[in-house]
Amino acid sequence: MKGLGKFLLFFSIVLLSVSVFHSCGQAPTEEITMTICYWGSPAEDTAIEAALDAFEKANSGIKAVPMYIPGDISGVEYASKMRALAQANQLPD
Secondary structure: OHHHHHHHHHHHHHHHHHHHHHHHOOOOOOOEEEEEEEEEOHHHHHHHHHHHHHHHHHOOOEEEEEEEEEOOOOOHHHHHHHHHHHHOOOOOO
């Protein structure tokens, strides 16, 4: 559970940073889409999706697309998926 708390804290800081930098500039003329890739348990997936929904509500003009990769604690599946995305030049934001 400690890992989940640290992960959610890190994720919240990243979202807050994007929000602050977005609000410093001019309003976008078109929607910005960013893909957020993460791995973990189904509970972590639910928490991240809730955080992304809240982020989108607080930041009109930015769409956060979740890319959940189920996996074990070692991250082997996540690493494999990221290598495949890198080879295809389709890495998430």
